[in-house]
Amino acid sequence: MVAQHQNWTALREAETARMLAACTRCGECFRACPMIAHAPAAQGAHGATIMGGVLDLLRGGAGDAASRAWTSACTRSGVCVPACPEAVNPMLMLRLAKFRAQESGALPPRDGRDAMARVKTFARLTMTEEEWERWQ
Numbered sequence: 001m002v003a004q005h006q007n008w009t010a011l012r013e014a015e016t017a018r019m020l021a022a023c024t025r026c027g028e029c030f031r032a033c034p035m036i037a038h039a040p041a042a043q044g045a046h047g048a049t050i051m052g053g054v055l056d057l058l059r060g061g062a063g064d065a066a067s068r069a070w071t072s073a074c075t076r077s078g079v080c081v082p083a084c085p086e087a088v089n090p091m092l093m094l095r096l097a098k099f100r101a102q103e104s105g106a107l108p109p110r111d112g113r114d115a116m117a118r119v120k121t122f123a124r125l126t127m128t129e130e131e132w133e134r135w136q
């Protein structure tokens with residue numbers, strides 16, 4: 001169990017370092033994200049600015065309101081993954097940024113009360129018009 005924890009910690013640190021080095025803050029992942037409707041504080045943010053905030057969260061910093069809102073809204077749709085020209089895997093990057101932010105106190109601990117609205121947005125990506133109408 002201790003060895004597994006050490007493996008996870010080492011893997012997480014290595015991935016974090018890789019992402020910090022690889023991300024150019026182009027903002028393509030942010031522009032591709034379907035969850036912005038659930039992150040009012042992130043709406044209209046400049047791609048490079050919000051990515052600077054996400055990278056700060058990833059380093060253990062406080063980020064800014066927009067980056068914290070976007071990181072919180074992520075439901076791991078994966079739409080951002082092919083949008084990234086640097087093979088960073090922004091979906092995993094936001095996940096690791098969220099873990100770090102919850103540890104540092106930049107984001108509050110997990111709270112599922114607003115989860116259903118985000119789940120519906122995620123589900124919409126996978127359904128036809130007919131399926132969506134029946135599910136509503």
Ligand code: SF4
Binds near residue numbers: 024
């Ligand atoms: S994660 Fe990829 S798409 Fe997002 S800002 Fe960084 S380089 Fe660009």
